[in-house]
Amino acid sequence: MTPRAFRPLYCGIAFALSLAAAAEAVCSDVDPALPRYAPAKVEIARTEPWLTNDGAIRIVGYNDMRDMFDAFVARYVAAHPGSTFRLELTGTRAAPPALAANTSALAPMGAEFTPDQLAEYRQASQATDPVEFRVAHASLDPRALSGPLAVFVHADNPLRSLTLAQLAQVFSGKATHWRDLGVQGDWANRPIHLYTMEPDTPLALSFYGRVLGTTSPAKPFAQFHQSRDTIDRIGTDPLGIGFAAAMRVTDKVRLLALAAKPGATPVLPTEADIRAGRYPLDRWLLIYARLPLSAFAREFLILVLSREGQQAIADTPQHYLPLSAEEAAHERAKLR
Structure with missing residues (x-):
């Protein structure tokens, strides 16, 4: 997959000095060492609480992840014909209670669970703490809601x-x-x-x-x-x-x-230093999932952490930054 010729990036020292000095530049999209998405068959029981009455997979969470989730869903549906989704991406605060109630298959978030949210999750779900997956670095683009x-x-x-x-x-x-x-x-x-x-x-x-x-x-x-x-x-x-x-x-x-x-x-906080892991106050976009992981959650996260999934992140208009192959491998290890 070839990167687009131009995109609004804020790379290098110029951004750190002034947004006015930032210019459009060509930067690499995704790590070529990321694995390709290889779809697997997924069986979803009709009794899953996060399915809507018409059988759609319901996902509640962060509004600034809408563009990437639209792309994830399109790729997932292409690989799993007949799947339908209801994305209710209204904000990070909506995700933890929906995941605790098991009425959302996943919890896309722009920040970690707060201590209060985790305490409320434990009380409401009576379940093991959710597992956290880092799926993208925060953005340096002023259009984004989540930055380092x-x-x-x-x-x-x-x-x-x-x-x-x-x-x-x-x-x-x-x-x-x-x-x-x-x-x-x-x-x-x-x-x-x-x-x-x-x-x-x-x-x-x-x-x-x-x-x-x-x-x-x-x-x-x-x-x-x-x-x-x-x-x-x-x-x-x-x-x-x-x-x-x-x-x-x-x-x-x-x-x-x-x-x-x-x-x-x-x-x-330049793009190069963030993606290389050198900047010490980076932040991430996250997806939380209940344990034990459902077959759907596992398959969807495999997609998100693949080359195609990370390309969807790199292509967002908010220019969230994709993970490296090493970072994605660390997150995929949580799927075992």
């Missing part, structure tokens, strides 16, 4: 990079002045102003879990529900620092390059 996490400072701030350990110092309140992060000169003694997402948002849960672990976050100057609002506020405060979705960057702020550990090379 990024850390922002004001455009005038001289800071260029941080380690995750330094981030933990900042967001736990242990680093209070820019000198604590190695900044020298006039900025050294200036205070750090923290701006964050609201603590129950998927971005905040992901950021705090990966950066702070069990350490309590410091009280911020302000917190916001949307990435755009967080970034707009940092853009008005030269002393501000905060986290939000990478693709919401503006010319008023700067993305910081991040290093997973001291001594590692700091990297920006």
Whole structure:
């Protein structure tokens, strides 16, 4: 399968500096080492709770996965004639309760189950915790709803990079002045102003879990529900620092390059570094499934994790990023 000649991509350093500098470019679509989809016969009992009255396979979940699911379904139906689907992709929040009630065959989501969602799932389903499959990397395209996490400072701030350990110092309140992060000169003694997402948002849960672990976050100057609002506020405060979705960057702020550990090379959230696994605050699109896996869930996920499935992801107008062959193999191993 040959890649399209042009597509809206945000590749390389230009994106990290400013969306205005991003240009259309040619980038590879999918890893050629991904396996081709080899359909297998699937028997679905008519008593499955996730079948509708007319026998359609019901899937409830994330609205920004609509385009890829339309493509998955078309490929699945071509391989399994007579299959029909009812896609109710209204949002991530709808997926966990539908999966818990077993009224959705799968749960497509733009973020991990929150602790509250998992507790509610356990109570409602009385079943083993669902299995999580990463099916795509988050997007750098402003049209997407799910992007990788990024850390922002004001455009005038001289800071260029941080380690995750330094981030933990900042967001736990242990680093209070820019000198604590190695900044020298006039900025050294200036205070750090923290701006964050609201603590129950998927971005905040992901950021705090990966950066702070069990350490309590410091009280911020302000917190916001949307990435755009967080970034707009940092853009008005030269002393501000905060986290939000990478693709919401503006010319008023700067993305910081991040290093997973001291001594590692700091990297920006570029397509190349995300797909190579070098960027430490990547996020993923997910599909959750009940255990034990149904024959349908297994077959559908084999398709999603195949070359054809990952090509469908690469072709989305939101430009979600496909998995590598190694990443897809790791997820397929969960199907055994």
